Amino acid sequence: MKWAADRSGSIAVTATSILAMVLGWWALALINGDPTVLPGPWRVLPLVGAELASGDLIHHLAATLRRVALAFVIAMSVGIAVGLLMGSNQGADQWLDPWLIAFLNLPALVTIVLCYLWIGLNEVAAVTAVAINKIPTVVVTIREGTRALDRQLSDVATVFRMSRWIRFRHVVLPQLGPYIASAGRSGISLIWKIVLVVEFLGRSDGIGFKIHLYFQLFDVGMVLAYALSFVVVMLVIEALFLRPWEAHAARWRHA
């Protein structure tokens, strides 16, 4: 009951916070008074409706979402594997650390441009560029999580000769859960921002492409319509997938 009350309270706070954001935007638009610079929600929402009705918005949302999902899966898979290796093997950590620092400090724009130049203006280059940008931050987070693994539980697994898979699934993974969730949450927001730049620079569909198009036309309303639509999609993904998964993984803490 307490959990249900906490949850409904949390939803109320989130809803109020979003409402405050919309009201703030509304007020700024009114104060500014120039819809070509900052159109209010009452101007942007009909644009969203029209793009939805034409099917354009769904088409470009799907293209961006596909790239985000692909880059996310690749970045998380590679990042978790390398993070585990570096966190558990001092030799590997020493060898790979300079690479990690180099990639952490490589500007996203450089990676994107180089991927387009080397691989070509195609989907592989786009997704690779995004994944390369995200992998180092996942590695750093997972490496910290691996270093913080409970040594006594590792001893238990060794003494009782747990198989590698059972050990990973039931001893290591639950301890890494918060780190994976943290890397995932920050990852998905970073990835979609980079995907937009990738689309802006070299794709012919996706939210980034549309923003590029309306930027050239100085159409702030359409830029906001496409950008905010994708923000809403990401909020829905967070609410429907990330939060329930986090709550499920942490249920033993609240039992």
Next chain:
Amino acid sequence: MISVSIDSKSIGDTKVLGRVSFEISEGETLAVVGPSGVGKTTLLRVLAGLDTEFEGQVQVPEHCAMVFQEPALLPWRSALQNLTLVNGVSDAAARAALGEVGLRDLANRFPGQLSLGQRRRLSLARAFSAAPDMLLMDEPFVSLDAPLVEEMLELTESLLASRSIATVFVSHAMEEAQRLATRIVRLTGSPAVFEDPAP
């Protein structure tokens, strides 16, 4: 049969164990007593295969179980899963083991929902349900109050009596050693070696 002949064991530059030799047969319980920090846990870690950097020879059975100083349970798995996942025993065998330590009705609880005494009993159930040939116990009653120590001693006595396991029990409390062991040795000095216990 456990056969141990350690010549020396160092941690960093510090020599922790000197020459330590003993043998234990099935059904025998060797108690190793000594002050905190003398090297008792180090000795158990060598026997458990957790520490392989030492000089000497250790022959132990393949099938080993250990009761740690802390219960060392998986907090994100139920009491039942702490047995089935760690030991690979069946649900029925795990439930029987939980019944033996008085936790039959708490099989679906997470460790965090159990009292310290119950967690200690779960740790015992995990070790005994593995049906080991060698059991290592590292001060399993430390930080418990006197009535709980008595309860755990009785439980451990009955569990050991119903099985034929070669056991090494480590404690700083002579009374606990006298209750559980068939043989007692004292680990003392620096580097630590065995000597007969004081009468």
